[in-house]
Amino acid sequence: MINPEFVHGAAELETTARGLKPHRLPAWVRERFPDPQLTMTESQPSGVRVVVATTARTLRMVCHATRVGYVGAERPRGAVDLVIGDEIVATDRLTGGDLVAVDLRTGATEFRPGDAHTASFDGLPAGDKIVELWLPHNETVELIELSADEPVRPVVTGKKLWVHHGSSISHGSNAASPARIWPAVAARRAGVELRNLGLGGSALVDPFTARVIRDAPADLISVKLGINVVNLDGMRLRTFVPAVHGFLDTIREAHPRTPLMVISSIFCGIHEDTPGPGAIDPDSVGTEQIRFVATGRTGDTELGRLTLRVIRDALSSLVQRRADDPNLHYLDGTLLYGEKDAAGHPLPDALHPDTATHQLIGERFAEHTFGAGGPFRTR
Incomplete structure (x- = not known):
């Protein structure tokens, strides 16, 4: 063994x-x-x-x-x-x-x-x-x-430990191999140890996930939220915002001063302005490429239904309202992969990046977050 x-x-x-x-x-x-x-x-x-x-x-x-x-x-x-x-x-x-x-x-x-x-x-x-x-x-x-x-x-690396939580994109969906998922790309470029809590379909602001992060050793923490909440159609704006506050409060119980970054979703055309639930396009079953679709009505946000644009605005405002926490940071996910990137690096299944796009996202995250002046700068 x-x-x-x-x-x-x-x-x-x-x-x-x-x-x-x-x-x-x-x-x-x-x-x-x-x-x-x-x-x-x-x-x-x-x-x-x-x-x-x-x-x-x-x-x-x-x-x-x-x-x-x-x-x-x-x-x-x-x-x-x-x-x-x-x-x-x-x-x-x-x-x-x-x-x-x-x-x-x-x-x-x-x-x-x-x-x-x-x-x-x-x-x-x-x-x-x-x-x-x-x-x-x-x-x-x-x-x-x-x-x-x-x-x-055995090895004790002595590197700083980065704990990251996110959706299937952070989990690595569509990447060709495990060291090519975007958090792994970023961790190698930054010279940090990675603990990846990217959980496909399960970045749902679950309280137990916050407790796991709270109880874990960590020098740096990031949470990437949005896409799973939309494609499950699991919350409304009224419940989402307090849930994220509670999620962060739980983490802060044991990591009061650890650099902590809230990241919103990368660009995903099907859910930018259209709520979930998300679903597999039945016409794509049996073809060379399964694709996902949004089944909500475009623009249907008046009753608090969530789209990615709504969530980005909510997360940005939420972090601003926690300005008494100088070690809390916000990153707009479209800086990692935006609408213009979709032309040259389209999401093959309309939801998850391919290997080249994982590399792009990982490099951009490392530069923005771990680079000179970044909130996670380690060197």
Whole structure:
């Protein structure tokens, strides 16, 4: 079994019959609110790494993956990225594993078991080095064994710890591999440790998420809110604003002076002026690209229904009203990806960025937030 000290970025490790299963939310959350979407996404180890110091030239990691797939909507498999320093040295695409196949038209599911996968990396640079194996951001994995041609030992990096919470975009949807999701790009450029609480479909201002952030060690904290609240049609303006205040108040109970950034949504044309719920476009099922649509009525905001423009204005005003907190900051998400960017970097499914756009967002976030004069400046 893999040494638990090697695993960075997880809330806890569950011991299973096969090995260690990383979780990004603690057991008490999973027990109190076993929502299927949340249960799936928190067990996908986005941002979680196996980190070792070694002189090895060869590494092998055995893992068993479980994924959800959709009939008529093939999606790329997860991957393990090997990172040394700031460089992605190699990517190993998963094979085998268990599949839960979901028919989007009928809702029927089928379980298809599979074999374990061995991620193999050869020809690593000579000499002592810190090696990071970034685990798949889009498939659940159980870690079974790590082997190398030289001894491996745990690492304490000494870097500042950045805790980030967001939606499926922060989780990494549509990125080709785990070290290429935008929070990972930003963390490497900034030289910080990442704990990623990007939870697909689940950035819903949940009080338990605020408690998890409150109870976590953190030198820097960011929360990216908006898109999930809109595409679930889960709140109205009257309930959203107090909920965000309460979310921030909870975090501040244990992190009263930690730099804390509130980030609004990147540009998403389908929800800029149209409320949710969001849905899969039925005409796209069975095609090469599933697409999402907004099912609300454009401009229908008079009764407090939320669009992304409404939420950006609300979050900006909310942070201004908390001006007594000098370490609280606001970032308009359209500075990371705006309407003009959509022309050159369209969202393939109308909701999530592709790999190149994750890179763009990560670079812009690092420059704005961690760069000279930025609120998270670390160097």
